[in-house]
Amino acid sequence: MKAFCCWSGGKESALSYYRVLKEQKIKIGCLLNMIDEFSEHSRTHGISSTLLQAQVKAIGSSLTQQKTTWKSYEIEFKKAVAEFKNGGIEAGVFGDIDLQEHRDWAERVCEDMGIRPILPLWKEKREELLKQFIQAGFKAIVVAINVDFLGKDWLGREINKELIEELKAMERIDLCGEKGEYHTFVYDGPIFKKPVKFNLGEKVLQDKHWFLRLA
Numbered sequence: 001m002k003a004f005c006c007w008s009g010g011k012e013s014a015l016s017y018y019r020v021l022k023e024q025k026i027k028i029g030c031l032l033n034m035i036d037e038f039s040e041h042s043r044t045h046g047i048s049s050t051l052l053q054a055q056v057k058a059i060g061s062s063l064t065q066q067k068t069t070w071k072s073y074e075i076e077f078k079k080a081v082a083e084f085k086n087g088g089i090e091a092g093v094f095g096d097i098d099l100q101e102h103r104d105w106a107e108r109v110c111e112d113m114g115i116r117p118i119l120p121l122w123k124e125k126r127e128e129l130l131k132q133f134i135q136a137g138f139k140a141i142v143v144a145i146n147v148d149f150l151g152k153d154w155l156g157r158e159i160n161k162e163l164i165e166e167l168k169a170m171e172r173i174d175l176c177g178e179k180g181e182y183h184t185f186v187y188d189g190p191i192f193k194k195p196v197k198f199n200l201g202e203k204v205l206q207d208k209h210w211f212l213r214l215a
Helices: 011-023 049-059 073-086 100-113 126-135 161-168
Strands: 002-006 027-035 063-067 091-093 116-118 139-146 182-188 200-206 209-214
Touching: 002 011, 011 027, 011 091, 011 126, 011 182, 027 049, 027 073, 049 063, 049 182, 063 073, 073 100, 100 116, 126 161
Parallel strands: 002 027, 002 091, 027 063, 091 116
Antiparallel strands: 139 182, 139 209, 200 209
16 A cells, blocks of 8 residues: 655654554655745744755655645645545555544545545554654654743753653643644654754744744
8 A cells, every 4th residue: 555644854753654664564655744835844843844855855755845824724735635646645644643633634634535544653652652763763853842831942952761751740741742832853763864964043933832943
């Protein structure tokens, strides 16, 4: 079976991709990233479109970047999936863990498009997922945070055992940032042919979120 993978550039996307590859029953034909209407940054993580392209090139896959506003997100998502389906794609891989509304959306949209939804991380324990991510050899840093949960000093932090312990000690924080507490950028790991080279840029505040710009 040939599938596309919803790609944010972050840890859940990378771990989902990795697990599907290990199963060897599903071939990832392409990655799909939803970017802003100006083609500058990813809709969710604020990662530059050019850095995402460099990331996927380092993985050795292909990337489709679909421009969208939040209002037109589903319409544009379906447009991209329709193109994939015409190219023989039969399934979509999603990195959601346990937010039912996210699963409901993925399943509804996939049903509308005649595509099978695959959620490799569904209902797994947060801490175990993070530990598996680290043990597999993935490298990632925090690139976005919600100011209601974390301070901008978290930007640039590596995803490691120390970070897990700090998050565990905090109240109201989902260890994986499933509710948008923080987002990450993966720059190396078992799915990469080579690490992604990047520089840390400025920290930008937008709509109660701090973003670390990478170049």
